[in-house]
Amino acid sequence: MIPLILIRGGGDLASGVALRLYRTGFQTAILELEKPLTVRRNVAFSQAVYEGTYTLEGVTARLVSPDQLQDALDADEIPVLIDPNATILRNQFLTSPRSTFVIDGRLLKSVPEPLDTDVALHIGLGPGFCAGENCHAVIETRRGHTLGRVYWTGSAQADSGQPEGDPNRVLRAPHNGTLTAFAKIGDHLEEDQLIAEIQSENENLKSEIISPFAGILRGLIHPSVDVTKGMKIGDVDARDDPALCNLVSEKAMAIAGGVLEALVIFTNDASKREQ
Numbered sequence: 001m002i003p004l005i006l007i008r009g010g011g012d013l014a015s016g017v018a019l020r021l022y023r024t025g026f027q028t029a030i031l032e033l034e035k036p037l038t039v040r041r042n043v044a045f046s047q048a049v050y051e052g053t054y055t056l057e058g059v060t061a062r063l064v065s066p067d068q069l070q071d072a073l074d075a076d077e078i079p080v081l082i083d084p085n086a087t088i089l090r091n092q093f094l095t096s097p098r099s100t101f102v103i104d105g106r107l108l109k110s111v112p113e114p115l116d117t118d119v120a121l122h123i124g125l126g127p128g129f130c131a132g133e134n135c136h137a138v139i140e141t142r143r144g145h146t147l148g149r150v151y152w153t154g155s156a157q158a159d160s161g162q163p164e165g166d167p168n169r170v171l172r173a174p175h176n177g178t179l180t181a182f183a184k185i186g187d188h189l190e191e192d193q194l195i196a197e198i199q200s201e202n203e204n205l206k207s208e209i210i211s212p213f214a215g216i217l218r219g220l221i222h223p224s225v226d227v228t229k230g231m232k233i234g235d236v237d238a239r240d241d242p243a244l245c246n247l248v249s250e251k252a253m254a255i256a257g258g259v260l261e262a263l264v265i266f267t268n269d270a271s272k273r274e275q
Contacts, residue, residue, distance in 0.1 A: 010046030014105030016252025171234030
């Protein structure tokens with residue numbers, strides 16, 4: 001049996017998982033929002049939703065409808081479907097409980113809604129998942145000695161509520177509105193340089209988003225997204241290396257390694273499952 005692996009979310013961490021699974025021969029598809037909220041768009045297959053196709057480290061993802069899913073797989077591409085509720089699981093012609101695996105890579109950091117269809121294997125990434133309760137296995141997503149570990153019982157570390165590293169690197173929307181960008185991902189920024197503006201539609205309110213320090217603009221949300229107060233909209237990297245904007249991160253690859261371990265154990269030797 002060759003399983004079809006559905007990855008919910010196509011952001012940078014989920015894309016690292018998709019990339020590693022693709023390279024190791026798994027059939028993989030991504031389920032995304034109509035307007036993905038990805039910040040690190042240069043290393044995310046979710047960008048295919050906006051561009052039709054997107055190539056990351058030599059692997060191409062393509063936005064498709066459900067009836068085009070198999071064609072994309074046959075073309076050696078990663079299909080991307082706009083299907084935030086995973087309704088494809090109810091399509092008996094495309095999926096089946098015995099041969100469909102689900103990886104939830106949305107990083108909601110809260111308890112997810114339950115799947116309304118049984119699947120052979122359900123893997124959750126990070127906080128909100130508890131193996132044996134709302135999924136079969138959990139992958140640790142917090143940096144540290146446990147990053148990428150597989151838990152067949154219990155949960156990953158709880159969400160700290162704080163970004164990893166320098167909290168100033170994360171750019172957030174000060175209020176609801178639309179974003180106009182004045183810099184693009186990969187640009188060098190000086191401290192206090194204008195990156196974007198947020199314009200409120202209901203109030204005469206406009207706010208500037210400026211760089212907290214000198215570095216590279218590593219991520220910026222797509223301008224078509226209606227942002228909300230407090231939403232993460234960008235990321236500045238003090239390492240000032242533009243190459244880092246186009247490579248899947250070591251964190252994403254570590255998480256992908258955990259997913260791959262879980263898949264191999266599940267398909268080959270269930271007796272090796274342990275916390």
